[in-house]
Amino acid sequence: MTSQPAAAERQRDADRTKAEILEVARREFARRGYAGARVDEIADLMRTTKRMIYYYFGSKEQLYIAVLEQAYTEVREAERLVDVEHLAPVEAIRTLAELTFDHHDAHREFIKLVAIENIHQAEHIRKSEVLANLGTPVLDLIGRILRAGTASGDFVTEADAIDVHMMISSFCFFRVANQHTFGALFGRDMAAQEHRDRLRRMVGEMVVAYLRGAGSPDHPPDQGSR
Amino acid sequence: MTSQPAAAERQRDADRTKAEILEVARREFARRGYAGARVDEIADLMRTTKRMIYYYFGSKEQLYIAVLEQAYTEVREAERLVDVEHLAPVEAIRTLAELTFDHHDAHREFIKLVAIENIHQAEHIRKSEVLANLGTPVLDLIGRILRAGTASGDFVTEADAIDVHMMISSFCFFRVANQHTFGALFGRDMAAQEHRDRLRRMVGEMVVAYLRGAGSPDHPPDQGSR
DNA sequence: CATGTTACGAACTAGATAGTTAATTAATGT
DNA sequence: ACATTAATTAACTATCTAGTTCGTAACATG
Incomplete structure (x- = not known):
């Protein structure tokens, strides 16, 4: 599926984007709580857009669960x-x-x-x-x-x-x-x-x-x- | 100011309304967290309206602080x-x-x-x-x-x-x-x-x-x- | 009982917020 | 080279939400 052995400088990198979303989301959820965290805010803190959050995680809640896991x-x-x-x-x-x-x-x-x-x-x-x-x-x-x-x-x-x-x-x-x-x-x-x-x-x-x-x-x- | 020695059956009772708001608000804040609690929800759980929350407490945050106090x-x-x-x-x-x-x-x-x-x-x-x-x-x-x-x-x-x-x-x-x-x-x-x-x-x-x-x-x- | 004040209700608003649509570009396999 | 799929962008929308406007009815006070 998406498995190139880390060709570090690709413009598109599902794993990297996904990881970055998780990282930023974790920080935001920990900072503001589940309800207090903003999907837009999380998106703005990355080079990715909000759409990607939904592309990879489906919803705010599923993102939060992924962060917990x-x-x-x-x-x-x-x-x-x-x-x-x-x-x-x-x-x-x-x-x-x-x-x-x-x-x-x-x-x-x-x-x-x-x-x-x-x-x-x-x-x-x-x-x-x-x-x-x-x-x-x-x-x-x-x-x-x-x-x-x-x-x-x-x-x-x-x-x-x-x-x-x-x-x-x-x-x-x-x-x-x-x-x-x-x-x-x-x-x-x-x-x-x-x-x-x-x-x-x-x-x-x-x-x-x-x-x-x-x-x-x-x-x-x-x-x-x- | 508002100090009738508890004439239990008054239609208007500032102290009672205030107390009820605090009670419901406490329950809701404890349940859902600060960001998760909804001012509308708190209002709907009472016989009072949302307006009263702002009348007596000014803002969601001040209400929350009052609950804490x-x-x-x-x-x-x-x-x-x-x-x-x-x-x-x-x-x-x-x-x-x-x-x-x-x-x-x-x-x-x-x-x-x-x-x-x-x-x-x-x-x-x-x-x-x-x-x-x-x-x-x-x-x-x-x-x-x-x-x-x-x-x-x-x-x-x-x-x-x-x-x-x-x-x-x-x-x-x-x-x-x-x-x-x-x-x-x-x-x-x-x-x-x-x-x-x-x-x-x-x-x-x-x-x-x-x-x-x-x-x-x-x-x-x-x-x-x- | 007239008058001012305090307590209240219904409806409204501006901005925020989760979630979407649809088009686009990069990588991949043949 | 080409078709297919995976990754990404920008703009949009419906709904929700904190906070407000304005009018009104109960109460107190002279």
Whole structure:
């Protein structure tokens, strides 16, 4: 079909045009939300015309879904590179938490898209078949770490993989997604460099502490001195 | 000005109309986002006409800001009722976490508005003078609990009040705000009753565990057996 | 009860916005 | 060289949407 091995200087290049539309559209959707983004605006930010958007994607909604699909798959591929299996349970989960942190830090546009998609009750994600079972790999990993940690005695709290994933994600997500209202209300920019490292350590310590079971009433700390 | 002590059956009632507009507008903005909400739609959902929206609020944006102001202040007033001061540090912070959880659980429309506002980089909140220093009371409370806990030896981790607040909020916020994408990806509805109680306990234990310092590398658990 | 003011409704408008039509030019295969 | 298909452009349209105009009826006040 359209498969010349990248003859870089062609005047007409379906793949390139398509990619450029996706890129600009992603930026615009992330900036303004689904309803707030303008098809005309997206077109004006490229050398292509609006017609091409409809030529390749059919409608604003389908374009938006394509953007979501691309963003999600990109992000999951990045996650796959992580190897924490060789680490001891405590270090494994701490590292995973910190990597998740980095990940959220590095893909802010993606975070915004997720937030936007939640406002729309994930109706577009549900329309996409590509994005159905994209969550499982992380859960498998966490599951293995949890079992290893319980077996070694490092983890005391009986935890569910999904819950732990949620705990880590929530912290990382919130810091990026809610930086603006949080900043406006509490006068602190969580996303700023000066807080980054401390908060990064914090996620790791949080999960580890939780799994070690220091939170439950029947496991008081060892050096208690009341 | 317009101050009859609620003569319930008046045909014209500025306060009532204004209140109704705000109520419907809040629902619509929370549902569809700022750009997605339609002034006409808001009008059609009431017995009042669109004209009244402009009569009382001037513009779509000012209406939206009014909605935000109302939602935020309502929510902060609810928070003020909480009394955890008489509790011991560990129970105080755990209770605060669980109350924050309940609070998020009970005000989902508000959560959505916050999420929406973050997509717009909090530009509307910043335009409002009402919403400037609304965050402080919670921070004071957490600060006191932290100091008490450190003094009593219950808390080992040196933590900042804002960080702790963020940690609690992120968990509670995420569960509600991201329920849809999370559900779509991991097949679990975090907001459902069946997970509610477990996750509620989880926030409490998480904060307590973190503050007890079980997460840092130099504080291994007491019954360690590797 | 006359008069001014406040609250309200119906219909209108200018500009924006998603989506289209139809003609045109570049690449490709034969 | 030529016909076919894929990629692209420019101009157009129907509809939607925030915001307005203007008239009117209820209420308060002297």
